[in-house]
Every structure is written in C-alpha cells, then in structure tokens.
Amino acid sequence: MRLVLLMVMAALGLAGCVEKERAPTGAEDYASYCAACHGAGGKGDGPAAAGLDRRPADLTRLSARNGGAFPGTRVMAKIWGYTGGRSGASPMPAFGPLLQGDLVPYDGGDGIASPTPVRLVQIAEFVKGLQE
Numbered sequence: 001m002r003l004v005l006l007m008v009m010a011a012l013g014l015a016g017c018v019e020k021e022r023a024p025t026g027a028e029d030y031a032s033y034c035a036a037c038h039g040a041g042g043k044g045d046g047p048a049a050a051g052l053d054r055r056p057a058d059l060t061r062l063s064a065r066n067g068g069a070f071p072g073t074r075v076m077a078k079i080w081g082y083t084g085g086r087s088g089a090s091p092m093p094a095f096g097p098l099l100q101g102d103l104v105p106y107d108g109g110d111g112i113a114s115p116t117p118v119r120l121v122q123i124a125e126f127v128k129g130l131q132e
Contacts, residue, residue: 023101026122033095034059034123042130052091063131070128072108079120098123 024032031040039046042059049056063070079095098119105113106121 023119024122026119026124026126029098029119029123030126033093033098034127037091042127054091056091059127060130060132062127069109070131072106072124072128073110073112074108075124075127076106076108076116076120079123095120 034042035046036048037046037052037056038044038059039049039056044056044058046056062075066074078092080099081092081094099117100119102118103115104118104121106116106124107113108124
C-alpha cells in the first residue's frame with residue numbers, strides 16, 4: 001500500500017514539473033507581427049515602413065478617429081484579413097499562427113461577442129492600450 005501511495009505521489013510530483021507551452025502575450029505577438037511596420041509604439045514608423053508604398057496606420061489614433069471609441073471589430077477584421085478590399089491590395093501579412101488555438105468570446109464594441117482566436121484578441125487589446 002505504501003509503495004502504491006509513493007508511486008502516485010511521485011507521478012503527481014512529476015506531472016507538476018512538466019511545463020505546458022506558454023502562448024505569447026499580445027505584446028509579444030505585436031512585436032513579432034506588427035512592430036516592423038507599425039513601430040514599437042504603434043505610430044506607423046517601424047523600420048520596414050519605409051519600404052512600403054503606403055505608410056502603415058498610426059495605431060495610436062484609432063480611437064480618436066472613431067469618436068473616442070476603440071473600433072475593436074474593425075481592428076479585428078483588419079488583423080484577421082476581412083478588410084473588404086480587393087484581394088492582395090493590403091500590405092498586411094497573413095497571420096496564420098494567430099488564427100489557431102483556443103477561441104474566446106470577443107465583443108469588439110459592436111455588442112456582438114463572437115468566437116475569436118485568443119491571440120487575435122490579445123493583439124487587439126494590446127493595440128487598444130496604445131491609444132492616445
């Protein structure tokens with residue numbers, strides 16, 4: 001009986017040592033996927049911006065240009081790729097890894113909570129925090 005108890009305790013102890021892979025934060029994903037063009041502070045002045053035909057959006061002014069409300073649904077649509085424009089017209093890259101993983105309900109400000117990949121929500125919330 002003691003041996004079984006020791007084996008169970010050892011198994012539980014080892015299970016606690018196995019580290020689950022941590023998903024990147026919104027700030028980390030922003031740094032990886034957005035900052036090269038939009039800049040670390042979101043002003044549209046990243047190092048890759050000079051090579052683009054059109055200057056990247058100043059992400060710090062999104063709320064100001066939207067009557068003071070953060071346009072979360074539009075931001076999410078832009079990141080996700082549903083921009084309503086012609087195919088290939090946007091210099092925004094594909095964000096495949098951000099579309100994978102757990103879904104969470106996200107209301108981008110339109111009153112509709114839609115199942116959305118958690119990493120997209122985290123980036124949108126990071127951008128919301130950049131507002132001036």
